[in-house]
Amino acid sequence: MVKAVVLGAAGGIGQPLALLLKNNPLVTQLGLYDIVNTPGVAADLSHISTPAKVEGYLPADDGLTKTLTGAEVILIPAGVPRKPGMTRDDLFKINAGIVKDLATAIAKTAPKAFVLVISNPVNSTVPIVAEVFKKHGVFDPKRLFGVTTLDVVRASTFVSEILGDLSLSKDVVVPVVGGHSGVTIVPLLSQSTHPLPSSLAKTDYDALVNRIQFGGDEVVKAKNGGGSATLSMAYAGAEFAFKVIRALKGEKGLVAPSYVSLEADPSGAAELTKELGQELAYFSSNIELGTDGVAKISPLGTLTDAEKALVSAAVPELAKNIQTGINFVAEASRL
Secondary structure: OOEEEEEOOOOOOHHHHHHHHHOOOOOOEEEEEOOOOHHHHHHHHHOOOOOOEEEEEOOHHHHHHHHHOOOOEEEEOOOOOOOOOOOHHHHHHHHHHHHHHHHHHHHHHOOOOEEEEOOOOHHHHHHHHHHHHHHOOOOOHHHEEEOOHHHHHHHHHHHHHHHOOHHHOOOOOOOEEEOOOHHHEEEOHHHOOOOOOOOOOHHHHHHHHHHHHOHHHHHHHHHOOOOOOOHHHHHHHHHHHHHHHHHHOOOOOEEEEEEEEHHHOHHHHHHHHHHHOOOOOEEEEEEEEEOOEEEEEOOOOOOOHHHHHHHHHHHHHHHHHHHHHHHHHHHHHHO
């Protein structure tokens, strides 16, 4: 029996994410919460012939508590999508309070659940959830994840396009480390399971890196004010959630990228810190999943000079993003 919950289930990410979860036979209960339309989304999904019993709640009548009760895996896509001209600072100002309030409810109702944060900017919202959990005395670094899978999905797709065969996209795996926005996204293309052509020009390589880092901008521009990456994000979020659920059920050897607290694996963190040359509280790397969440944080491995330069550019920006999240909770607590 696995109860999965989507907070922000009526939104652009939430609805397709809920659909994908409903379609997974490992999910036997699906709890949906949003400030509008959730009962309708739940009624619609409940007609699908898969095992999960679906319930949808609104804020009234303690709906958030009802949704979270018994939750084992919680996905948080709640918040406002990025629009053209909106900076990540703008996005943070809007979404930070939403994430903080949801984290407070989780801390009180489902403190042992695996929490998967999708709400952007992930580099800062994950520290917000952690700080809230710490204040409630329930923080377990092994059970908190920032979902960065979309960066890997994009890298797989874009590399297969360069290789001229999209049928390879499910097999192409490119480790993507660092964080989940702009220059903090570091694709380790030298470690791709399917190497890039040796004839690939440096300008084409740089364009590929830039496209992986700023793929979200491509979607925001194409939607022309109609939202950000919702369908691809729902797909990526579900892919990561399915691995977490499989690990929860006891499957071994599952590895996925995720932005996590380095407290989750002190020995892995020590090796990673040595590679980075600076201590960070959070970082996205390949992690091994276990029944308790994060089992192991993997090091970066051998990098090219170009990749080392990307990591060097990512680290200071990540440090700033992390501090922004920590400061937000500290300031909110003083009010």
